[in-house]
Amino acid sequence: MSHTPSTATPETPEPEPGRHGPESAQEAAGAAEATEAAEATEAAEAAEAANGTPRTGLRGLLRRAVADTRPLALPAFRRTFLGQGAALVGVMLTSVAVPVQLYALTGSSLIVGLGGLVGLLPIVVFGLYGGAVADAVDRRRLYLGSCLLTWAVTLALLLQSVLEVRSPALILALVAVQSGGFAVSSSVRGAIVPLLVPAEQIPGANALLYTAGDLGQVLGPLLAGLLLSLPGGFSLAYGADALLFTAALYAALRLPPLPPAEGATGRPGLRSVLDGLRFLGGSPVLVMSFAVDIAAMVLAMPQALFPQAAAERFHGGVGPLYAAIAAGSLAAGLFSGWIGRVRRQGVALTLAVVVWAAAVAAAGFARSLWAAVALLVLAGAADLVSAVYRQTILQTYAPDRLRGRLQGVFTVVVSGGPRLGDLRAGTTAAVASLTVAWSGAALVCVVLVLGAALLVRPFWEYDARAAKPAPGAGA
Numbered sequence: 001m002s003h004t005p006s007t008a009t010p011e012t013p014e015p016e017p018g019r020h021g022p023e024s025a026q027e028a029a030g031a032a033e034a035t036e037a038a039e040a041t042e043a044a045e046a047a048e049a050a051n052g053t054p055r056t057g058l059r060g061l062l063r064r065a066v067a068d069t070r071p072l073a074l075p076a077f078r079r080t081f082l083g084q085g086a087a088l089v090g091v092m093l094t095s096v097a098v099p100v101q102l103y104a105l106t107g108s109s110l111i112v113g114l115g116g117l118v119g120l121l122p123i124v125v126f127g128l129y130g131g132a133v134a135d136a137v138d139r140r141r142l143y144l145g146s147c148l149l150t151w152a153v154t155l156a157l158l159l160q161s162v163l164e165v166r167s168p169a170l171i172l173a174l175v176a177v178q179s180g181g182f183a184v185s186s187s188v189r190g191a192i193v194p195l196l197v198p199a200e201q202i203p204g205a206n207a208l209l210y211t212a213g214d215l216g217q218v219l220g221p222l223l224a225g226l227l228l229s230l231p232g233g234f235s236l237a238y239g240a241d242a243l244l245f246t247a248a249l250y251a252a253l254r255l256p257p258l259p260p261a262e263g264a265t266g267r268p269g270l271r272s273v274l275d276g277l278r279f280l281g282g283s284p285v286l287v288m289s290f291a292v293d294i295a296a297m298v299l300a301m302p303q304a305l306f307p308q309a310a311a312e313r314f315h316g317g318v319g320p321l322y323a324a325i326a327a328g329s330l331a332a333g334l335f336s337g338w339i340g341r342v343r344r345q346g347v348a349l350t351l352a353v354v355v356w357a358a359a360v361a362a363a364g365f366a367r368s369l370w371a372a373v374a375l376l377v378l379a380g381a382a383d384l385v386s387a388v389y390r391q392t393i394l395q396t397y398a399p400d401r402l403r404g405r406l407q408g409v410f411t412v413v414v415s416g417g418p419r420l421g422d423l424r425a426g427t428t429a430a431v432a433s434l435t436v437a438w439s440g441a442a443l444v445c446v447v448l449v450l451g452a453a454l455l456v457r458p459f460w461e462y463d464a465r466a467a468k469p470a471p472g473a474g475a
Contacts (some may be wrong), residue, residue, distance in 0.1 A: 015042050067211065067336045068204030076255060077196040077205060084189070085212035090244035092220020093227070097237035098175060098226060101161070116419065118172050122180035123286065123415045129186030131408020132268035132276065134191050135233065136400055139258035144187040147252050149181035151245050158238035178423060183411055190407035194395045195258055202395055203340035206388045211333025214384065217326045230412045261400035276405025279398075287407070288459035292353045292449045294417055296386065299445035300357040301421030302364065302376075302438050305429055312434065314369040324373045328380025329387075338439030345389045346462035350453040352386035356380075357445040364439030396464060 072078045101113045106112075134142055153174050160170055197205045227236040280286050303322065310318035342348045355381050363375035391410070398406045428437035460473050 049248065050247070061138060065335050065336055065337050067207055068201070068340050069208070071197045071201045071205040071208060074197055076281065077193075078197065078253050079251040080189075081194075081205075081208055081212060083248040084209060085216065085247075086244045087248035088213050089220045090154075090224065090241035092216050093224045093237045093241045093244075094157065094178075096221050097234055097241075098157070098171060098180045098225035101234050102168055102171060105166055105171075111168055115172060115175055119179035120416060120419060122176050123183040125183075125414050126180040126403070127183035127187055127411035128273050129268070129408070129414070131187040131191075131405040131411070131420030132272040133184070134188045134404025134407070135272065135276075136260055136268040138260070139188050139192055139195075139404070140255040143185060143192065143255070144249070144252040146181045146185035146188065147245075147249050150178055150185060151242065151249060153178040153181065154238060154242045154245060158235060158242055161232075161234040161238055183408075185416070186411045187404055187408040190391065190410060190428045191400075191403035192255070192258060194400070194403065199396055200340065203342075203392045204336070205389055206391045206395075207336035207339055207384070210384055210387050210391075211330060211336070214326050214330040214333055218323070218330060226455055259435040269412045273405060273408075276402055276409065279402055280409060281292055283397070284456050284458045285397055285462050286394060288346070288453065288456050289349060289390050290409070290413055291452065292350060293386070293390055294413060295445050295449050296353045296356055296383075297417030297421045298424055299421070300360045300442040301418055302360055302425060302442070304422035304425040305434060305438050308429060308434055309372075309438070313367065314393070315370070317369045317373075320369065321376065324376035325380035328377035328382075330380075331377070332381035332384040336384070339385065341466050342389075342460070343463050345393055345464045346453065346459040349386055349389040349393065350449060350460070352382045352428075353388065354446050355382035355447050356386060357442045357449065361439040361442035361446070364435055364442065390420065392464070393462070 008009060049133055072081060099115055102112050102115055112430065130142075130146070131244050156174050157171070160167065160174075193205055193209070194202055223240070224237055230236060280290075303325075306318055306321040310321060314321075359375045359379035359382060363372040363379065366372040366375060394406055394410055424441065425437050428441060432440075
């Protein structure tokens with residue numbers, strides 16, 4: 001993602017012609033609700049000051065440190081947050097149940113691995129195309145439709161389990177369809193968030209959503225392990241997923257109409273996808289935000305090496321290794337109140353990725369399991385910070401009429417990057433040592449990310465409060 005190096009000043013694109021306020025009635029409504037919430041917060045702080053409560057005391061520090069919950073005062077976002085949080089627990093149930101059922105039916109790890117492959121292509125295709133559609137139609141309707149499709153596939157997985165169909169091919173086909181629905185809903189959801197909260201609350205909103213996702217990654221597998229140990233475990237897991245996902249359906253149903261932005265294309269297709277990619281290629285800020293993420297996932301994603309490390313170095317303990325990154329991300333999300341106050345988000349994103357890669361590299365050198373786990377917890381915390389800034393830069397820098405397409409690219413990168421990272425790690429470990437595959441590549445990531453960020457001055461000097469949404473490129 002590194003673009004042509006530049007020594008220019010930070011990019012401050014001109015606002016779109018005729019777009020001098022909120023881009024839609026929904027944004028105006030969200031801004032009004034946010035203003036009321038902000039006024040309430042200011043009144044509470046004024047009351048504290050009148051009562052002699054120091055804002056610099058312990059209570060004030062905690063207020064600034066803990067997660068920014070102001071977006072939850074907005075009903076539409078609150079429903080989205082709660083619905084998504086419940087749905088993600090269910091998604092993790094199915095993510096565990098599918099490979100376990102495939103292995104139970106076939107006894108083949110190859111078939112289990114094929115499940116990941118058949119899910120990747122629909123994510124690439126429908127992530128890009130779904131993003132283009134999201135820029136051309138009412139996003140509420142598209143989001144609701146994609147959620148209904150995902151829910152229907154979960155019901156189909158439940159049905160095949162109850163009826164004991166015992167068909168790996170059917171399960172793989174359902175996984176492919178579900179991946180397509182997931183790609184579309186992810187692209188649309190990312191484009192919706194800036195319409196539900198005011199710009200200054202977008203980092204806090206993203207931190208809340210990522211924290212909910214991390215909580216789902218922790219609770220989902222634990223609940224799946226419990227359910228799969230019971231009689232009819234696969235049916236219980238799929239049924240629980242279907243039940244939890246109804247919260248996301250309700251949230252989508254209650255969203256206000258979200259029509260396309262002014263000037264959006266009316267016919268989504270290859271040309272509109274290419275327009276989005278062309279805009280991305282001409283924006284050093286966005287290019288670098290994607291580039292550092294790809295470097296982090298491909299060069300410093302160690303999860304494929306955990307089984308080998310547990311067997312050869314730590315003599316067991318693979319569970320804590322897998323749980324450490326999610327635990328760190330969850331902890332960082334709970335204390336993410338400071339994230340929204342950072343203006344130099346390009347610098348913050350770069351440093352977060354550098355900390356992630358450096359912590360991963362150090363964990364690869366560790367000879368103690370719990371030292372490695374502690375370093376991976378630190379890496380997970382940095383990963384949460386980088387994810388929030390990456391998403392926030394995309395949502396605030398891109399014009400509304402291109403957000404869906406760029407969120408589609410984001411979905412493809414986030415879904416495909418870890419798979420490439422696993423492939424890189426496994427291949428390197430096969431031809432070199434575990435330490436080289438784990439720590440050597442992570443150190444290369446530190447050097448590349450820091451060097452590229454310093455060279456691309458618009459990204460390094462990007463000021464979230466000074467920059468305005470860039471004008472669309474022929475969309």
